Amino acid sequence: MKILVADDSRVMRQIVIRTLRQAGYDDHDIVEAEDGRDAYDKVHAEKPDLVLSDWNMPNMTGIECLEALRSSGSSVPFGFVTSEGSAEMREKAANAGALFLIAKPFNEDSFKDALDGVIA
């Protein structure tokens, strides 16, 4: 399975990838994207099976990326990993078609709760 991790922070991308491994999802190909625009392009180029995306990013935010993907006909499974975990943000994410929202700070259990059933 191929997972695309989108975050404008390189440090946070490393932490997300590390947490995926700690949560037991250690046998997957990882592709990194540095903002929403890059994620949009890489979904089309790399055809990942899942996108884990930050919300606030320069150039294109995570939610703009999700909306653009759905408009372009992509139905790639998409979840947020963001420091904004309020009920309002969760509702916005769900309405745009996100499968889940993992709030930062997270740990391997937050990943397992969100990803069990999504990652084979």
Added chain:
Amino acid sequence: MTTPVITALLDGSTIQEIAEQAWSALVGEEEVLVPLPGELPAATLSSWVGIAGPWTGSVVLTCGTDTAEQLTRALLREHAPEELDAEDVSDALGELANVVGGNVKAVLPGPAALGLPEVGTPPAAGQPADTLRVDALWRGQPLSITVQGALGPPHTPASDIEEENEVPL
């Protein structure tokens, strides 16, 4: 309309709790923030995120430059290069401010927007009553987290500011 100042919306223990969760998850499970003040060294680094909404201001993290480097190594763990570059340190410190700021935003009145993390000289604080500062020690080194209202009369509607600045013809 007057929006309450930060000290009426939040207390220091909530900020401390948010920061402790961020430290435990990002810096390391065994890493603790001891709620004790310490004197910041002369050379410091600050990172912050802005919040714009019913309450407008910034969440600022400040620590010594050595502490910032150690935090970066803790976040990157085995991926930390032998020589850290300034970009890594800015990225790591900015992300800590982002996580703390996002969670502070979640307990403030909404709707509000969170800005992208910035690193450098933080924005000037507004009134003392609209500033809440928490000091802590990490591995014995001091750091501070300040939730501070924007400079100027708190939450003055933009239309009033324009009128005040208007030059009569």
